[in-house]
Amino acid sequence: MVARQAAFAEESAEAEVLYANLEKMKSLTKKIQTSMSRLDVSGRTVQEAIGPIYGNTQRLQTTNTNVDRIMEAIERVRQPLDMRNKEEQILRERPDRVGLGQYIASIDRTNRALKAMKSSGMRSNQKAVNELGGLLQVGSQNLQEVFRDIVRQDSQPIEPLQQIMRGAEFPMISTNKSAELRTINTHISNAHAAPNGELSPSAKVYAQERGQYIQLSLQNLSAASLSTARKVNADAIYKPGSNGIGTYCAGIQGMFTAEYACICEIFSRDEWGAILAATCSAALQTFAGTLRDLDNHIKANMLTDCYLAYEIVELVSTTSFHLEDKTGELKHEISDAMKPIRETAKSSLTYLLNDTRTKIQQTMALPVDGSAIPLTSEVMQRLQLMTSYLPPLTSIMRSLGDGGWTNTNTANSTSSLPTLKSFDVGADGQQLFAHYSMDTIDTLLSNLENRTRSLLKGKSLQGVSMANNVAIVERMIRSSELAPLLANTAQPKLDAAKKNAKNTYMDGWNEIFKLMQDVTNTAKAPRPPSTGAAIDSAALLKSMSNKDKDVIKEKFKGFNLIFDELIAKHKAFKMEGEVRKQLGIEVQKFVEPLYARFWERYHEIDKGKGKYVKYDKAQLGAIVNAL
Known part of the structure; x- marks a missing residue:
C-alpha cells in the first residue's frame, strides 16, 4: 500500500x-x-x-x-x-x-x-x-x-590579206592580258548588274573597241570587192573568182572566229553570243552595204554578172556555215545581209529565160546562109558557166521549186514567196538544174523555129538553119560538164529536133522526087519491072510514043536544072561539119537511087549526046557523095 x-x-x-x-x-x-x-x-x-x-x-x-x-x-x-x-x-x-x-x-x-x-x-x-x-x-x-x-x-587594225595569203592564224589578245581583262570584267560585273538583255559596262567597252578594230581591218577588203566588180569591157562575162568577195568572206570568217575565242577567254558563257554579235555588228553592217552595192551592180549587168550572184551566195553561205559551226552565232545576221543577192540570183533564172525568148522574138533577120545565130552559143555558154556554180544554183532552185523559174513574175518580185514545190528540200539539185537547162534549150529552139519560118524563105534554108543551131547545142553539151547532167534528158529532144530539121531541109528536094516518078506507060508493052534487073533503055524508048518521049526529055531537063540549083544552094549554105555530113548523106540516100532508077530506063533518050541526060549514074553519085 x-x-x-x-x-x-x-x-x-x-x-x-x-x-x-x-x-x-x-x-x-x-x-x-x-x-x-x-x-x-x-x-x-x-x-x-x-x-x-x-x-x-x-x-x-x-x-x-x-x-x-x-x-x-x-x-x-x-x-x-x-x-x-x-x-x-x-x-x-x-x-x-x-x-x-x-x-x-x-x-x-x-x-x-x-x-x-x-x-x-x-x-x-x-x-x-x-x-x-x-x-x-x-x-x-x-x-x-x-x-x-x-x-x-591589242586592237590595232591589221591587213587580213596577209593572214589569208600566208594561211596564218588571225591575231588574238594575249593570254596574260586576257586573264587581266577577265579579272577586271568580273569585278565590274559584280559592281554593276546589267538589266536583262543589256551588256555589262565592260562588255560594251569591249564591243566598241574590238568592233572598231574589226571594221577598220576589213574595210580594204570591202573596197576591193567593189573595185574588182567594175569591168573595162561592159560585155565581158564574169569569170569565177575574179571578184574580191571570196577574200572578204575569208577575212570575215577568220577575224570573227578569232574574236569569238578572245571573248570566251574573258567573259562568262551566257554573254558570249551577245558580245560577239555586238562586237561584229559594225563590220556586218559594212558587209551588208557592200553586198547591196554588188547586188545593184549585178542587176545592172544581169546577163554578164549573174554568175557573181551565184558565187556570192555560195561563198557567204559557206562563211555562215563555218561561223555557226565555230561560234553558234551570226547565222541570221549573215543571212539577212545576203538576202538581196539571193533574191537577185533567183530572179536571174527567169530573167535569162525571158531574155532568150525576147531576143529571138525581136530578131528581124536571120543569116541567109543558114548559119547558126550567135545567141545559140551565148545561151549554151550560160548553161556551161552555170555548171561551175551548181551548189548555190541547186539551193536556189530548190527554194523556187521545180519549174518555179518559168514564173514570169519572179523577175519583178521583191519578196520570196514560198510555194508547195519550194518545200521539197529533198529534191535532187542536179535534176532540177537539168530541167532548167532543158527549159532553156526548149525556149531557144522552139522560138527560133518559129522565127525561121517567118524570116527565111525556102524549106532547105529553114532546115539548114535549125540543123546548125541544134548541132551547136548538141556539141556544147557534149564537150562540157553539161553532158553527164543532161545525159538522160537532152538527147531524145535533140534527136527529135534534128529529125525535124532534116525533114524540113529534105522538103526542098521534093521537086526532084516528082520529076523522077515514072508514070509513063506504053500501050504496046507492059511497064518495066523494078526488080533491079538490067533494063534495055533503047528498047523501052522504042515502045514509047513521041509525046511520052518528050515528057521524058522535059523531066531530064527539069531534073538537071533543079538538081544543079539545089546542089549549088547546098554548097552555098554554111553548115556545121556534122550538119553537112548528115544532110549530105540524106541527099545521097534520097537522090542517088531515085535518079539511078530513072536513068537506067531512059538514059538513051539522047543517045549519049548529053543534050538531055547531063549526068550518068556515076557522075551523079560522085556529086552527091561529095556533099
Missing part, C-alpha cells in the same frame, strides 16, 4: 511538471504569434519601401542592355563610314598608281559595305548608301578605263 502511494505520488509529480511545461509552451506560443504578427507588419512595410527601388533597378538594367545594343549598332554603322574615307583615297586614284590588285580589293570591300548598309534598312544610312554607290561608280569607271586601255593595246 505504501509502495502504491509512493508510485501515485511520483506520477502526480510528473504530471504537474508536464502541466507546468505545457503552460510555458502556451506562453511561448503566444509570444511567437505576437512576434510573427509584428514581423508580418514589418515585412509589408519593407516591401512597400523597397518595391519601387527594385522595379527601377530592372528597368535600368533593360535600358543598359538597349544602350549597349545601340552603341554596337552605331559602331557597325560607323565602320562603313569610317571605311569610306579610307577607300575613297584609293578609288579616287588611278588603278595603275595604287596597283590593280589593291584597287580591285578596295572595290570589293566597298561593294560589301554597300550591300550591308542597304540590307540594314536604316533611313539614316541613305546618304551614306548614296555616297558609297557614287564612290563605287567612280571605281568602276576607272576600272573600265583600264579595261579599255588593255583592250586597245
